[in-house]
Amino acid sequence: MSHFAYVLISYAASAFVVLALVAWVIIDQRARKAELAALESRGVRRRSDSAPAKADHG
Amino acid sequence: MIASIAAFLTGLANPTRFLTVAGRLMPWMICVTVLLFAVGLYLSFQAPEDYQQGMTVRIMFIHVPSAWLAMMCYTVMAIAAIGTLVWRHPLADVAAKAAAPIGAAFTFLALLTGSLWGKPMWGTWWVWDARLTSVFVLFLMYLGLIALNRAMDDPARSARVSAIIILVGYINIPIIKFSVEWWNTLHQPASVMRLDGPTIHPSLLYPLLVMALAFSMLFFTLHFAAMRNEIWRRRVASMRRQAARSARG
Numbered sequence: 001m002s003h004f005a006y007v008l009i010s011y012a013a014s015a016f017v018v019l020a021l022v023a024w025v026i027i028d029q030r031a032r033k034a035e036l037a038a039l040e041s042r043g044v045r046r047r048s049d050s051a052p053a054k055a056d057h058g
Numbered sequence: 059m060i061a062s063i064a065a066f067l068t069g070l071a072n073p074t075r076f077l078t079v080a081g082r083l084m085p086w087m088i089c090v091t092v093l094l095f096a097v098g099l100y101l102s103f104q105a106p107e108d109y110q111q112g113m114t115v116r117i118m119f120i121h122v123p124s125a126w127l128a129m130m131c132y133t134v135m136a137i138a139a140i141g142t143l144v145w146r147h148p149l150a151d152v153a154a155k156a157a158a159p160i161g162a163a164f165t166f167l168a169l170l171t172g173s174l175w176g177k178p179m180w181g182t183w184w185v186w187d188a189r190l191t192s193v194f195v196l197f198l199m200y201l202g203l204i205a206l207n208r209a210m211d212d213p214a215r216s217a218r219v220s221a222i223i224i225l226v227g228y229i230n231i232p233i234i235k236f237s238v239e240w241w242n243t244l245h246q247p248a249s250v251m252r253l254d255g256p257t258i259h260p261s262l263l264y265p266l267l268v269m270a271l272a273f274s275m276l277f278f279t280l281h282f283a284a285m286r287n288e289i290w291r292r293r294v295a296s297m298r299r300q301a302a303r304s305a306r307g
């Protein structure tokens with residue numbers, strides 16, 4: 001295998017891993033937002049929404 | 059001044075405030091990351107070939123930043139673990155949990171690109187020497203922490219157990235860093251972070267530093283995004299419990 005091939009595979013693999021990380025974050029974000037929207041549409045509210053003065057712990 | 063910085067950081071530690079600040083910062087962070095990668099990749103391929111390694115030296119521009127980030131990510135997790143154990147702040151656990159998959163990915167990249175660099179330069183894909191083995195142990199630790207986080211149902215208990223394991227495992231970071239000085243290894247000694255200054259020629263050093271900055275910005279951008287997702291995941295779980303309680307009573 002030529003030196004160029006080692007360089008090419010290294011950069012291609014890095015690009016693939018970085019893009020996979022970005023895809024994971026975006027897919028996870030969309031799934032969580034969809035879940036939150038579904039719960040809110042059913043009228044479910046967080047306890048802290050009715051008591052805004054209290055500390056919010058997520 | 060210090061009081062106002064402390065107040066800002068305390069405010070940021072509130073998950074709702076964090077979501078707001080992260081939402082505002084994210085577009086800027088993405089732009090800076092893309093810009094740094096564009097400049098870094100351009101400089102990497104404009105850099106001269108090494109007189110011994112030829113063009114394979116270009117693997118350094120992704121291998122070294124990946125290896126640095128593998129250790130930096132674990133350091134971020136260790137700081138977050140202290141936050142979990144000392145202040146018991148949920149955002150600290152969110153930070154540690156969100157960082158683990160990103161750290162695992164960068165450690166995998168460091169191992170893979172190191173192997174692809176080692177074959178043409180050393181004549182072998184892998185040797186069980188101190189540097190390579192300690193980085194492989196770091197990769198296994200990341201995988202173990204991800205598995206642990208997914209295996210435990212109780213988030214508070216999972217946070218404390220993970221934090222203790224992260225802090226105990228931090229002993230591996232100085233071992234990785236100094237392994238090339240403490241033992242005879244095939245891996246070269248440090249050539250950038252040295253007390254007597256870098257030993258790399260500026261024509262290779264500057265592209266490396268820009269790529270390191272680009273990878274660091276990528277890490278912080280992905281980490282912020284993953285932390286937001288983790289906060290939303292916990293909100294969903296909290297709202298489902300709330301809905302279940304309402305349905306029962």
